[in-house]
Amino acid sequence: xxxxxxxxxxxxxxxxxxxxxxxxxxxxxxxxxxxxxxxxxxxxxxxxxxxxxxxxxxxxxxxxxxxxxxxxxxxxxxxxxxxxxxxxxxxxxxxxxxxxxxxxxxxxxxxxxxxxxxxxxxxxxxxxxxxxxxxxxxxxxxxxxxxxxxxxxxxxxxxxxxxxxxxxxxxxxxxxxxxxxxxxxxxxxxxxxxxxxxxxxxxxxxxxxxxxxxxxxxxxxxxxxxxx
Amino acid sequence: xxxxxxxxxxxxxxxxxxxxxxxxxxxxxxxxxxxxxxxxxxxxxxxxxxxxxxxxxxxxxxxxxxxxxxxxxxxxxxxxxxxxxxxxxxxxxxxxxxxxxxxxxxxxxxxxxxxxxxxxxxxxxxxxxxxxxxxxxxxxxxxxxxxxxxxxxxxxxxxxxxxxxxxxxxxxxxxxxxxxxxxxxxxxxxxxxxxxxxxxxxxxxxxxxxxxxxxxxxxxxxxxxxxxxxxxxxxxxxxxxxxxxxxxxxxxxxxxxxxxxxxxxxxxxxxxxxxxxxxxxxxxxxxxxxxxxxxxxxxxxxxxxxxxxxxxxxxxxxxxxxxxxxxxxxxxxxxxxxxxxxxxxxxxxxxxxxxxxxxxxxxxxxxxxxxxxxxxxx
Numbered sequence: 001x002x003x004x005x006x007x008x009x010x011x012x013x014x015x016x017x018x019x020x021x022x023x024x025x026x027x028x029x030x031x032x033x034x035x036x037x038x039x040x041x042x043x044x045x046x047x048x049x050x051x052x053x054x055x056x057x058x059x060x061x062x063x064x065x066x067x068x069x070x071x072x073x074x075x076x077x078x079x080x081x082x083x084x085x086x087x088x089x090x091x092x093x094x095x096x097x098x099x100x101x102x103x104x105x106x107x108x109x110x111x112x113x114x115x116x117x118x119x120x121x122x123x124x125x126x127x128x129x130x131x132x133x134x135x136x137x138x139x140x141x142x143x144x145x146x147x148x149x150x151x152x153x154x155x156x157x158x159x160x161x162x163x164x165x166x167x168x169x170x171x172x173x174x175x176x177x178x179x180x181x182x183x184x185x186x187x188x189x190x191x192x193x194x195x196x197x198x199x200x201x202x203x204x205x206x207x208x209x210x211x212x213x214x215x216x217x218x219x220x221x222x223x224x225x226x227x228x
Numbered sequence: 229x230x231x232x233x234x235x236x237x238x239x240x241x242x243x244x245x246x247x248x249x250x251x252x253x254x255x256x257x258x259x260x261x262x263x264x265x266x267x268x269x270x271x272x273x274x275x276x277x278x279x280x281x282x283x284x285x286x287x288x289x290x291x292x293x294x295x296x297x298x299x300x301x302x303x304x305x306x307x308x309x310x311x312x313x314x315x316x317x318x319x320x321x322x323x324x325x326x327x328x329x330x331x332x333x334x335x336x337x338x339x340x341x342x343x344x345x346x347x348x349x350x351x352x353x354x355x356x357x358x359x360x361x362x363x364x365x366x367x368x369x370x371x372x373x374x375x376x377x378x379x380x381x382x383x384x385x386x387x388x389x390x391x392x393x394x395x396x397x398x399x400x401x402x403x404x405x406x407x408x409x410x411x412x413x414x415x416x417x418x419x420x421x422x423x424x425x426x427x428x429x430x431x432x433x434x435x436x437x438x439x440x441x442x443x444x445x446x447x448x449x450x451x452x453x454x455x456x457x458x459x460x461x462x463x464x465x466x467x468x469x470x471x472x473x474x475x476x477x478x479x480x481x482x483x484x485x486x487x488x489x490x491x492x493x494x495x496x497x498x499x500x501x502x503x504x505x506x507x508x509x510x511x512x513x514x515x516x517x518x519x520x521x522x523x524x525x526x527x528x529x530x531x532x533x534x535x536x537x538x539x540x541x542x543x544x545x546x547x548x549x550x551x552x553x554x555x556x557x558x559x560x561x562x563x564x565x566x567x568x569x570x571x572x573x574x575x576x577x578x579x580x581x582x583x584x585x586x587x588x589x590x591x592x593x594x595x596x597x598x599x600x601x602x603x604x605x606x
Binding site: 050075076088096 | 230231232234235238239242243510512513515516517518519520521522523524526600601603
């Protein structure tokens with residue numbers, strides 16, 4: 001198991017106005033698995049994703065990633081965990097419009113202090129993997145939505161992390177493109193040494209999930225597929 | 229270059245509009261600060277022209293004298309007393325006063341007259357034409373060829389004029405290193421002629437120029453002169469006293485300081501606001517970097533580097549522009565009193581550092597506060 005979430009609770013605000021985003025959530029994620037977390041808006045999906053990826057500290061419970069309880073780590077160690085252990089694909093991609101596509105992909109390597117040219121070289125290889133060879137020198141805004149999504153995926157995998165986090169990956173894409181992207185991810189990015197957690201409420205892409213966790217009001221209401 | 233800094237540089241340079249606005253803002257600010265302070269230093273330097281041009285190592289004067297232009301004559305015995313102080317190699321009198329020159333066309337022109345010790349001519353200027361010994365001839369004066377020289381009708385050797393109803397003849401043309409501040413032509417003559425021809429008070433000696441036997445004797449001479457009730461200063465101390473007078477006892481220093489502060493505020497406003505906008509534009513991406521794994525100190529490094537690049541570029545361009553203007557001004561306007569010194573370069577540099585640090589701080593505060601969770605929340 002790559003991720004183990006145990007009785008995680010996260011609330012915002014103080015009593016009596018306290019709002020629970022997630023309550024007593026427990027589940028695990030296996031290597032080679034593409035786990036979907038689905039549910040309506042406000043169900044706590046994004047909060048859960050942030051807690052798992054070391055961005056948002058929970059109020060209770062623990063998250064273990066590759067045997068390490070990440071919420072016992074200090075701020076810098078957490079940043080290192082995210083840099084070395086997790087690849088992010090954000091809902092709005094968050095690509096730098098003023099950098100070229102290949103430079104955008106190279107950002108995690110640059111943050112890891114890899115030499116500039118070496119980073120770009122590796123980034124070009126990963127652009128090829130996501131099918132964007134030859135588009136490296138273009139600014140991201142010259143690419144279509146689907147292509148930008150692929151750039152974001154290339155950036156997430158360029159440092160070869162074991163855990164990938166996809167936040168609403170099809171939110172800005174039409175149905176067909178969204179499906180193609182997820183099919184591509186499942187067939188080309190997912191492997192036995194890696195797990196992918198996808199937060200979505202787009203039921204058109206459920207077919208690519210290894211397992212689906214349904215959330216509502218901060219609680220897991222249902223597991224679909226093969227459980228941990 | 230470190231990849232992070234290179235990334236920061238790319239982000240900065242690729243936003244051309246803001247980059248150019250930032251550089252222009254700081255350049256303009258440095259340009260104004262440099263002009264203000266160089267004018268100030270220029271005026272100060274010109275006000276000390278007599279000290280610099282005469283070149284004496286030590287000056288003895290009345291304690292109330294603040295500048296070389298305003299002397300209070302001392303009785304003759306002071307000269308003898310100074311000469312008797314141990315450590316004094318020699319001491320000579322100097323007369324500094326004003327005369328009224330009547331030109332051939334009948335107009336009058338005020339002039340500064342410097343009377344040099346008859347025996348030694350200590351403090352004499354460098355001649356560009358004529359013979360220094362001709363200063364001993366009847367009614368002889370040496371005219372200084374500075375920007376005010378034309379006010380005497382640009383006289384040649386042998387030209388005659390009247391000064392305070394006495395005949396004068398130009399015996400030589402000299403050049404000095406610093407022109408006078410108030411735009412008056414300068415005439416050199418002997419001490420005796422100056423005190424005879426120009427109306428004066430009971431006491432005649434404006435300053436006593438001293439050469440000490442060694443630098444160790446300076447404090448002794450200063451102490452002995454103080455006992456006499458007078459003030460002895462080295463040339464540097466006299467220049468500092470003169471500077472201090474113009475800085476703190478006239479409105480000049482305050483006005484220049486206010487203008488310099490305004491230039492600083494203009495630069496800070498432009499740079500601070502533009503840099504803040506630049507950071508705001510990239511805030512989401514900085515948040516994304518934080519989420520990906522960038523540490524806060526790395527983001528601070530990036531922002532500081534960006535602001536320093538802009539600051540140093542603006543400083544360089546501002547210095548270049550102000551130096552070019554000062555050089556052009558000196559070429560076209562002979563009386564233009566502006567000088568760029570290490571002091572005003574350093575002052576402008578410190579101001580730019582403050583501008584860049586404050587601008588960066590405004591951006592850093594914003595970036596530090598961004599929560600990577602906001603990147604997920606959109």
